[in-house]
Amino acid sequence: MAGEATRAAILDAAERVFADRGFDGATMRSIAEAAGVNQGLIHYHFDSKERLYGEVFARRAGDINDRRIERLQWLFAEAQPGVPPLEKVIEALLRPTIELGRDPARGGRHYAKLLATAANATDLRSIRLIRRQYDGIAAQFIDAIRRVVPGISRADAVWGYLSAIGIAIPLMARTGRAAELSDGACDDEDVTSVLERTILFTCAGLRALGRTTDRDFRTHPQEAI
Amino acid sequence: MAGEATRAAILDAAERVFADRGFDGATMRSIAEAAGVNQGLIHYHFDSKERLYGEVFARRAGDINDRRIERLQWLFAEAQPGVPPLEKVIEALLRPTIELGRDPARGGRHYAKLLATAANATDLRSIRLIRRQYDGIAAQFIDAIRRVVPGISRADAVWGYLSAIGIAIPLMARTGRAAELSDGACDDEDVTSVLERTILFTCAGLRALGRTTDRDFRTHPQEAI
C-alpha cells in the first residue's frame, strides 16, 4: 500500500511549504514539486488546499496535546493529596512544543514555524483552526494554574496562560532574533536554556498576578502602574 | 491637490485588507474596491503590491517608535541622577502599541492586527520588514532594561525584552481569545486593565531573571526546573 507513504510525503511537503510561505503564499504546484508527486495526486488524497492545510495541523496537534495532558495528569496524580509546583505545570505546557521545534530528526521544526505563524494570524481561517486544535488544552491548563497558584483569580489565570503562550510562540519559530539582538550571547537552539528562562519568567509573572487582586488594580490605577 | 488624500485612502484600505487577509491573501482588486478607486491608480501611486505593503508599515511604525523613544528618554532624564522604575520603562514600551490597537477613532486598530500577524510570521518578507522597522527600538529598550534591573545579564535582558513583546503582540491583535477562554471575565478592550496586568507580569519576570544568574542554570539544571 504505497498510498499511505505518499500521503505522508505530501503532508511533510505541505507542512514545509505552508510554514515558509503561509496558506495563501503556498501553491499546490510547489507542494507537489516538494513532495515529488504531481498536482492532481494531492487533490486525490486531500480534496482541496483547505483540507490539506487542516490535516497538516491535525496530524501534529493531537500528538503534542496528548503529551501535554499526559504530563499534566501525571503531575497531579503524583502530588496527591497536594498539588505539583507551578514550575512543573508550566513545563508540561511548554516543553512539548519547544522540543518539537528543535528536534533535528523530525519534520516538527516546520510545524513549529507554521503554528507560530497561525497562532497570531488574524484571518478567520487561522483563528478557527487554532481554536479547534488548542482551546480544549487551554481550558485544562488554566484550571491547573488556578489550582496551583494560591489566590489567583480566574481572569488572571487566563491572562497568565495567554502570556505564557505568547512568550513561547516566537520561541517555537526559532527566528534567531534573540541571537541577533544579543550578538550571539543568546542561543535560540539550546532547549534546556530556553525552557529554563521561560519557565522562570512565566512563573514569576503568574505568582505576581496571584499576589495582586483585581480590586487593587481598579482602586489605585495610578499607583499600580 | 487631491493626490495626497487619495494616497491616504489607499493606504487606509490596504492596511485594513492586509490585516484581514495577509499579504498573499489580499488582492489589489479588493484594496482598490475598499479605497473606492480603481486598480490602476494604486499602481500609479505605489508601483507594486510589495511597495504598498512596505509603505503601510512605514507610515505607522515611525510614529509609534517615536512616541516610545520620547517616553523612554523623558523617563531617564527626569530620574537623574538615578534611574526610573522598571514599570515605567515597560509601560513606555507597551502603551503606544496597546493603545493604538484600541483607539476607536483611528485606523490604528487595523495596523495593530497587521503588525501582530507579521511579527510572528516566518516568511522572509515579513521578517525583513519587522527587522527594519523594529530592531533599532529593540536595542534601545534592551539597554534600558539592563540599566534598570540590577544584576541582569545582557542575554537575560534580551530574553526578557522578547518575552515582553511576545506577550504584547497577541494583545495588539485583540482576538477576543481572553474573553472567550474566561467566559467574559477578561475584557480584551480595557486598555488600563490589560496594560496593568501585562506590566505587572512582565516586571516580575524580568526581576526573576535578574535574581538568577546564568551559572545557576547551567550548574543545577535539574533543580532549576
Place this chain on the structure above:
DNA sequence: GTCTATAGTTCGATAGAC
C-alpha cells in the same frame, strides 16, 4: 494510485484615453 492535460478563474501589472 498515479499520471498528463487543461478547463475556468483570478491575479498583478500596464497601455492609453481623458
Place this chain on the structure above:
DNA sequence: GTCTATCGAACTATAGAC
C-alpha cells in the same frame, strides 16, 4: 490624477488515460 480595458501569467481544481 484618474479612469477603462486588457494582457500574460499563475492559480485551484477536474477530467480522463493508464
